[in-house]
Amino acid sequence: MTDFSQHSLLIANRGEIALRILRAGRRLGMRVICIHSEADRGAPYLALADQAICVGPAPAAQSYLNIPAILAAARLTGATMVHPGYGFLSENAEFAQAVTEAGLIFVGPSAAAMRIMGDKISAKTAMIAAGVPCVPGPDTALPEDPGSYAAIADAVGYPVIIKAAGGGGGRGMRVVHAPEALTAAAMLTRQEAGRFFGTDAIYMEKFLQTPRHVEIQVLADQQGTALWLGDRDCSMQRRHQKVIEEAPAPGIDRALVAEVGARCAQACRDIGYVGAGTFEFLYEDGQFYFIEMNTRIQVEHPVTEMTSGLDILALQIRVAAGAPLRLTQSAVAMQGHAIECRINAEDPASFTPAPGVISALHLPGGPGIRVDSHVTAGYRIPASYDSMIGKVIAHGATRAEALARLRAAMDELQITGVATNVPLHQQLLREPGFVAGGVSIHHMEQWLAQTGAADAG
Numbered sequence: 001m002t003d004f005s006q007h008s009l010l011i012a013n014r015g016e017i018a019l020r021i022l023r024a025g026r027r028l029g030m031r032v033i034c035i036h037s038e039a040d041r042g043a044p045y046l047a048l049a050d051q052a053i054c055v056g057p058a059p060a061a062q063s064y065l066n067i068p069a070i071l072a073a074a075r076l077t078g079a080t081m082v083h084p085g086y087g088f089l090s091e092n093a094e095f096a097q098a099v100t101e102a103g104l105i106f107v108g109p110s111a112a113a114m115r116i117m118g119d120k121i122s123a124k125t126a127m128i129a130a131g132v133p134c135v136p137g138p139d140t141a142l143p144e145d146p147g148s149y150a151a152i153a154d155a156v157g158y159p160v161i162i163k164a165a166g167g168g169g170g171r172g173m174r175v176v177h178a179p180e181a182l183t184a185a186a187m188l189t190r191q192e193a194g195r196f197f198g199t200d201a202i203y204m205e206k207f208l209q210t211p212r213h214v215e216i217q218v219l220a221d222q223q224g225t226a227l228w229l230g231d232r233d234c235s236m237q238r239r240h241q242k243v244i245e246e247a248p249a250p251g252i253d254r255a256l257v258a259e260v261g262a263r264c265a266q267a268c269r270d271i272g273y274v275g276a277g278t279f280e281f282l283y284e285d286g287q288f289y290f291i292e293m294n295t296r297i298q299v300e301h302p303v304t305e306m307t308s309g310l311d312i313l314a315l316q317i318r319v320a321a322g323a324p325l326r327l328t329q330s331a332v333a334m335q336g337h338a339i340e341c342r343i344n345a346e347d348p349a350s351f352t353p354a355p356g357v358i359s360a361l362h363l364p365g366g367p368g369i370r371v372d373s374h375v376t377a378g379y380r381i382p383a384s385y386d387s388m389i390g391k392v393i394a395h396g397a398t399r400a401e402a403l404a405r406l407r408a409a410m411d412e413l414q415i416t417g418v419a420t421n422v423p424l425h426q427q428l429l430r431e432p433g434f435v436a437g438g439v440s441i442h443h444m445e446q447w448l449a450q451t452g453a454a455d456a457g
């Protein structure tokens with residue numbers, strides 16, 4: 001039995017996920033330490049930690065991305081475990097390795113597993129080996145010489161997409177519709193890749209025209225148990241940023257999801273993956289196509305927690321410390337439906353971040369409602385970080401019930417003093433396409449373009 005009261009958990013993150021990790025650590029009976037930047041000095045959740053320590057000035061490069069400062073903070077505070085959250089250093093294999101080499105437990109997979117899955121070409125190769133379906137296209141890097149590209153693209157079939165192996169955050173990709181544009185697109189993507197992603201390796205795959213974004217949550221322990229915890233639909237996106245997520249994905253054959261889920265769990269066993277992770281797929285015409293794996297906890301994990309009844313964060317910490325899952329696949333029972341709205345402090349017309357002080361705040365509640373947020377009345381949203389200030393999640397026995405609860409919750413939520421996307425969510429939750437379920441990844445942007453709703457919001 002792992003005695004968590006002997007462990008001290010350092011949270012290498014900020015905002016709502018720092019508070020979520022803090023709650024999980026507390027639940028396990030751990031001592032919890034928060035790092036913070038100078039800009040986050042007044043963040044209310046810091047008072048809930050056993051210890052809070054400043055790691056640097058506001059710019060993330062000097063604080064939340066500053067590996068030596070974070071390791072020094074861990075040493076000074078007597079931390080035994082480090083949780084990276086999402087974003088920042090969460091998918092940085094060098095950080096995972098440095099934490100481990102400092103004699104601490106990294107809450108996440110091994111640096112080796114992160115390196116395999118962090119490179120989209122080696123991830124694709126590993127998935128094909130595990131029998132996970134991938135987007136059609138070669139599972140190798142494109143050769144340096146562009147002479148062969150036309151033949152490869154012909155075999156894949158236009159349109160194709162050229163992607164950087166190390167790409168992330170929706171960058172390092174180019175869609176090509178005709179042979180004339182191929183070489184220039186490949187060269188540009190290669191240059192960009194070399195400059196931003198540490199490797200200039202690029203690859204080509206088919207560009208799917210109207211896919212949905214559907215992902216599988218996995219959880220694996222060090223004893224060889226790997227489980228999949230259902231699926232999520234994150235197709236409601238703007239500029240590749242998810243806005244609304246739900247579990248399960250509406251209207252997809254459950255037997256097919258189970259088959260893909262089982263293969264994801266098998267892929268975890270094959271590569272020795274430990275911890276929480278997400279396999280992201282595009283789904284089109286009744287088929288799943290793997291695009292990438294996220295080797296960390298995700299923003300949208302609460303919808304899976306609501307439908308599975310599992311505390312994924314606490315389980316993620318437990319398995320990192322070597323505790324077995326003590327759960328079998330058949331005991332994972334998903335119930336009802338959950339939907340999440342990401343709340344951003346942003347200008348409703350331009351979508352640019354709107355930092356400032358929250359003058360008054362009223363949060364919704366009631367059956368099936370969960371709010372994950374670190375903000376309070378009087379809280380100053382710093383300008384240095386992203387604009388997400390929390391999430392409202394609704395669970396119901398059916399999708400219709402979850403939707404009705406979420407609508408009521410978003411109508412009740414009041415955030416005064418800064419502009420937010422709450423009015424946008426109120427419209428999206430009543431938009432007929434989304435209400436019907438199963439929209440493509442282009443749906444939200446098409447709706448915005450047609451209605452000009454953002455300007456009215």
Ligand code: ADP
Pocket residue numbers: 135161167168169170171173205206207208209211213240280282291292441
């Ligand atoms: P990132 O790591 O930057 O998030 P992904 O590989 O996950 O990159 O792709 C991000 C988004 O780009 C996807 O959600 C999808 O909208 C689009 N995309 C990526 N690959 C394809 C493809 N083969 N066909 C169509 N769209 C794609």
